[in-house]
Amino acid sequence: MSKPEAASNGMNRRKFLGAGAATAAGLSVAPGISLISVAEAKPVDQTISSDQRWGMLIDTNKCAKGCSACVDACNDENGLNTGDEQRSRQEQKAQWIRKVDLRDKLTGHEVSLPLMCQHCENPPCVDVCPTGASFKREDNVVLVDKHICIGCRYCMMACPYKARSFIHEELTNQLEYSPRGKGTVESCTLCVHRIDEDTANPRDPACAEACNAEGHKAMIFGDLKDANSDVSKALKQHSSKAIREDLGLNPGIRYRGI
Amino acid sequence: MKYLHMMLVLLTVVLLGSTTAMAEVPSPKIPKGNAEQCVEPTQEMRVNHMEYILHQRDETVYWGVRTKKHSFKECINCHTVKDDAGKAVTFKDERHFCNSCHTYTAVKIDCFECHASTPTAKSGANPHSSINSLIKMSAAGSKE
Numbered sequence: 001m002s003k004p005e006a007a008s009n010g011m012n013r014r015k016f017l018g019a020g021a022a023t024a025a026g027l028s029v030a031p032g033i034s035l036i037s038v039a040e041a042k043p044v045d046q047t048i049s050s051d052q053r054w055g056m057l058i059d060t061n062k063c064a065k066g067c068s069a070c071v072d073a074c075n076d077e078n079g080l081n082t083g084d085e086q087r088s089r090q091e092q093k094a095q096w097i098r099k100v101d102l103r104d105k106l107t108g109h110e111v112s113l114p115l116m117c118q119h120c121e122n123p124p125c126v127d128v129c130p131t132g133a134s135f136k137r138e139d140n141v142v143l144v145d146k147h148i149c150i151g152c153r154y155c156m157m158a159c160p161y162k163a164r165s166f167i168h169e170e171l172t173n174q175l176e177y178s179p180r181g182k183g184t185v186e187s188c189t190l191c192v193h194r195i196d197e198d199t200a201n202p203r204d205p206a207c208a209e210a211c212n213a214e215g216h217k218a219m220i221f222g223d224l225k226d227a228n229s230d231v232s233k234a235l236k237q238h239s240s241k242a243i244r245e246d247l248g249l250n251p252g253i254r255y256r257g258i
Numbered sequence: 259m260k261y262l263h264m265m266l267v268l269l270t271v272v273l274l275g276s277t278t279a280m281a282e283v284p285s286p287k288i289p290k291g292n293a294e295q296c297v298e299p300t301q302e303m304r305v306n307h308m309e310y311i312l313h314q315r316d317e318t319v320y321w322g323v324r325t326k327k328h329s330f331k332e333c334i335n336c337h338t339v340k341d342d343a344g345k346a347v348t349f350k351d352e353r354h355f356c357n358s359c360h361t362y363t364a365v366k367i368d369c370f371e372c373h374a375s376t377p378t379a380k381s382g383a384n385p386h387s388s389i390n391s392l393i394k395m396s397a398a399g400s401k402e
Contacts, residue, residue, distance in 0.1 A: 044324055
């Protein structure tokens, strides 16, 4: 997929950024000192870039056992398990995020955590996809292009986190920003429709938003490449782990307290 | 093959645009959109609407470009047809804008197996979007 010429007036991204830099230079009062900094907001007609990487830090100490606010919010946001899908067996229903309870056999210590697509830097689902439908965006959000997904489900087999679901039923009444249909695979999108609204300051994904609203505040979402983002600061301050770190996938979702 | 396809499409357009009534083949009843003018000239859209939608599709899916001018969502928002009860009809209804012509031309589309064929009234949907303001913007030469 080649990068499109985004701006309609014949100005490509490189020229656009160059023009922006020139403007900023014009506002500097002396070499090295400028009055305003150039905002990093992505205009709606500009493409996403690898200058950002979206991720999350989940604090399992704050995640309440038995609470499923994140799961409910995800289902609601993306219109999962409505209509004919309710007929599906429990294990076949769409599941973009799920709660997992772990118990240390030795000490009896229990933790509860939400598990979803981990948005790996080296995603196995992308490696195995025969059509190129499973792909990683420039900002490291791993998605399925359902237009070219043939529903073979190799990616579901390859994913060590069991993060993907297959749609078994014909659907109606989908949400306009969450198109989904029978015969394709899907998973957590990190709510890209929210990210693309404003990449400088995106709304939290539905799961994190619900977690905050419940008062648990266990999920911190943000740009991992921005040292000043809440998530980067928290990651720098506290020790955290990726699940199955041994696989070397470098997930964008990391956990505390496991 | 491409040439043949274009010829067929052009022929369809000529037939649709023809004012001479042909008793054997009743013309389809294509509902008007909710704005004065489409984002591109009507004739252009009749022939090439699928190209615009396809182009925008890849830009959105892969590159996060969510401009409204050629977006599928805005097609649906503007070309809504309401039934007698005032509820927007889905693609399954023969009065639906897309269905009215695609049934006539016998071109099967699978857009609506995944996409919503009626506007969504929910969080995330922008209630302030208006195709008229988009047209004014593009007419003024600003970015789409």
